[in-house]
Amino acid sequence: MHILVVEDDSVAREYLAKALREAGHTVDGAANGVDGLHIATSQPIDLLIVDRMLPKLDGLTLIQSLRATGRKTPVLILSALGDVDDRITGLRAGGDDYLTKPYHIAELLARIDALIRRGDGSSADRKLRVADLELDRMTRRVTRGSKKIALTAREFQLLEFLMRHGGQVVTRTMLLESVWDYHFDPQTNVIDVHISRLRFAIDKGFDKPLLHTVRGAGYSLREDS
Amino acid sequence: VKIPKFALLATSSFRLALAYSVVFACVSSLLLGAVYLAVAGIVDRETSNLIEAEVQGLREQYLQLSHDDFIALIHERSEQQDVRGAVYLLVDPAGQAVAGNIPNWPAVVAARGTWMQFTLTVAFGEDTREHQIRARQFVLPGGYRMLVGHDVQERQDLKRLLLSGLFFAVFLTLLLGVGGGILMGRRILREARAMSAASQQIMSGDLSRRLPVRNTNDELNTLAREINAMLEKIEQLSLAMRTVLDSAAHDLRTPLNRLQRAAEAALGAGGDSSQSQAALEQVSAEVDAMRGTLDALLRIVLAETGTVERETVDLSALVTSVAELYEPLAQEHGLTWVATVQSGIVLRGNRQLLAQAVANLADNAVKFSSPGGRIEVTLRECATGSEITVQDTGIGIPANRRAEVLGRRVRLEETRHLPGSGLGLSLVAAVSKLHNAHLVLEDAEPGLRVRMIFQASES
Numbered sequence: 001m002h003i004l005v006v007e008d009d010s011v012a013r014e015y016l017a018k019a020l021r022e023a024g025h026t027v028d029g030a031a032n033g034v035d036g037l038h039i040a041t042s043q044p045i046d047l048l049i050v051d052r053m054l055p056k057l058d059g060l061t062l063i064q065s066l067r068a069t070g071r072k073t074p075v076l077i078l079s080a081l082g083d084v085d086d087r088i089t090g091l092r093a094g095g096d097d098y099l100t101k102p103y104h105i106a107e108l109l110a111r112i113d114a115l116i117r118r119g120d121g122s123s124a125d126r127k128l129r130v131a132d133l134e135l136d137r138m139t140r141r142v143t144r145g146s147k148k149i150a151l152t153a154r155e156f157q158l159l160e161f162l163m164r165h166g167g168q169v170v171t172r173t174m175l176l177e178s179v180w181d182y183h184f185d186p187q188t189n190v191i192d193v194h195i196s197r198l199r200f201a202i203d204k205g206f207d208k209p210l211l212h213t214v215r216g217a218g219y220s221l222r223e224d225s
Numbered sequence: 226v227k228i229p230k231f232a233l234l235a236t237s238s239f240r241l242a243l244a245y246s247v248v249f250a251c252v253s254s255l256l257l258g259a260v261y262l263a264v265a266g267i268v269d270r271e272t273s274n275l276i277e278a279e280v281q282g283l284r285e286q287y288l289q290l291s292h293d294d295f296i297a298l299i300h301e302r303s304e305q306q307d308v309r310g311a312v313y314l315l316v317d318p319a320g321q322a323v324a325g326n327i328p329n330w331p332a333v334v335a336a337r338g339t340w341m342q343f344t345l346t347v348a349f350g351e352d353t354r355e356h357q358i359r360a361r362q363f364v365l366p367g368g369y370r371m372l373v374g375h376d377v378q379e380r381q382d383l384k385r386l387l388l389s390g391l392f393f394a395v396f397l398t399l400l401l402g403v404g405g406g407i408l409m410g411r412r413i414l415r416e417a418r419a420m421s422a423a424s425q426q427i428m429s430g431d432l433s434r435r436l437p438v439r440n441t442n443d444e445l446n447t448l449a450r451e452i453n454a455m456l457e458k459i460e461q462l463s464l465a466m467r468t469v470l471d472s473a474a475h476d477l478r479t480p481l482n483r484l485q486r487a488a489e490a491a492l493g494a495g496g497d498s499s500q501s502q503a504a505l506e507q508v509s510a511e512v513d514a515m516r517g518t519l520d521a522l523l524r525i526v527l528a529e530t531g532t533v534e535r536e537t538v539d540l541s542a543l544v545t546s547v548a549e550l551y552e553p554l555a556q557e558h559g560l561t562w563v564a565t566v567q568s569g570i571v572l573r574g575n576r577q578l579l580a581q582a583v584a585n586l587a588d589n590a591v592k593f594s595s596p597g598g599r600i601e602v603t604l605r606e607c608a609t610g611s612e613i614t615v616q617d618t619g620i621g622i623p624a625n626r627r628a629e630v631l632g633r634r635v636r637l638e639e640t641r642h643l644p645g646s647g648l649g650l651s652l653v654a655a656v657s658k659l660h661n662a663h664l665v666l667e668d669a670e671p672g673l674r675v676r677m678i679f680q681a682s683e684s
Contacts, residue, residue: 084577085534184581187588193553
């Protein structure tokens with residue numbers, strides 16, 4: 001994937017670019033909003049990472065200008081402003097996701113994967129499948145192999161999100177935001193307990209576990225270990 | 226803002242008074258001027274009519290009488306009349322006086338056609354006075370000229386009196402206007418100077434100063450009271466900001482210090498990779514903790530300053546969702562979790578902040594309870610509106626320290642080993658205040674009961 005990083009802090013930009021290259025992406029960098037907009041509109045870019053406060057042209061204006069040209073390139077906003085309302089402003093301006101600094105690189109990579117995957121249109125499928133685990137969104141039925149699995153409404157939502165991002169890493173914050181719509185970090189890791197309940201429901205009694213914990217990042221639903 | 230020495234002239238009350246008195250002066254001079262013109266016109270016309278009638282009479286007499294009889298008639302009339310009543314003079318073609326009550330043809334002051342105006346020296350007791358006479362001359366057959374006049378001095382005096390009355394009235398109006406303006410202007414100026422002095426002190430940093438207020442309800446005082454209320458709010462906010470900065474400094478210095486220790490440990494580990502790995506993990510954990518603290522502080526400030534978006538929040542769904550989020554955690558800790566939520570309760574507020582407040586209460590309840598305990602989360606309607614109660618059977622908070630823990634960064638000694646920023650209850654307090662909720666901490670015997678009592682609002 002070709003990713004453009006628009007960030008004025010050169011140390012942060014280089015570090016981010018290095019991490020993204022290690023994850024297998026092609027990376028371009030821009031130090032200000034004007035250059036960023038120029039590259040984003042003149043080259044085939046798959047995803048933009050835009051700092052909110054930029055010299056020459058601020059991040060939100062950059063995104064608005066980009067959207068005004070009709071481009072639907074996914075944009076992830078990085079910001080030192082982390083308030084509830086700042087987030088809403090960022091998303092309203094045309095951003096697809098919002099991450100507050102400081103962030104873990106694992107969190108950023110997970111969100112990038114989610115954004116790139118979102119373009120596939122797989123979210124519209126009626127049935128989701130990971131290995132022998134199957135989830136039917138219409139009948140709300142979950143089966144693994146021949147076994148029917150009973151889940152609570154919230155566990156179903158949790159599993160649906162994990163399956164939609166099957167094979168990707170999903171962070172705790174992403175789960176809190178998407179499944180609960182909470183944009184704050186609880187002081188205790190409440191998500192872990194929900195995950196272990198879900199794991200008990202779908203992996204108990206099977207040889208191959210599907211729900212994996214990714215150390216320092218979050219969780220991943222996939223076939224191999 | 227300095228008020229200059231001659232500021233009086235610039236005060237609005239002075240200008241207003243001046244403008245009004247000018248208007249009044251104009252109106253009164255117009256009125257009196259009209260009266261003057263009318264009176265003067267009538268007086269002049271009357272005199273002219275009188276003279277006209279007399280001239281007409283004399284003409285007729287002249288035609289009826291013989292020349293000598295006419296002269297005798299003039300003599301007779303002249304003797305009957307004092308010059309102050311009427312003036313007669315008949316002169317022959319040579320200009321010699323034949324009959325009349327003035328000795329000779331007067332030096333004309335002003336003449337228009339057959340009309341003329343002249344002054345006559347009249348005996349006034351022992352004194353003499355100049356009197357204005359208005360007269361008309363006409364020529365008789367045979368070259369004789371006749372002059373008939375009237376003393377208009379009294380009428381002139383009346384006109385002059387009217388005129389000076391007019392000027393006096395205008396002058397008085399202006400004087401009263403300017404005087405009143407000065408008095409009013411000085412009063413306002415005095416108050417404005419006092420306010421200006423107070424404002425300057427406030428601007429120089431003394432936020433506790435207030436504008437002087439007298440015990441009246443005039444506009445200036447009402448304004449001063451409102452400004453004082455505003456200053457009160459500004460002082461509170463600036464105090465709140467300072468407290469936040471202080472606690473931010475404190476809350477961030479402590480983990481910064483730990484961060485530095487960890488970094489130094491990693492540097493000092495040399496080749497020991499497991500030691501440096503452990504130190505770096507601690508660095509990462511400390512950064513996370515600092516970020517959490519910073520977020521919490523910012524949210525508290527956000528809630529305290531009240532600058533958040535508000536929407537209609539389904540409180541029932543919110544409490545249910547938070548309760549459901551924490552239930553597995555509580556059960557994991559060996560706690561009984563009971564959530565009783567009355568449905569259909571809505572209020573206007575910020576969903577994220579409310580959810581975080583309830584989550585913080587649930588978090589605390591789990592954190593400060595021992596296995597075997599019981600946590601009850603309740604939402605129900607109450608007399609004033611609605612009430613969220615989170616009750617645990619944990620260690621509780623001593624009655625004398627309950628107010629203290631709502632302030633920033635207070636963790637009781639016995640809980641220092643537990644995770645968290647110590648700002649959880651501070652945020653609950655700020656969110657309660659933002660939503661006009663009354664926050665009550667009670668002894669649940671044993672444990673703590675926290676009640677957020679919302680006032681029924683307009684929506």
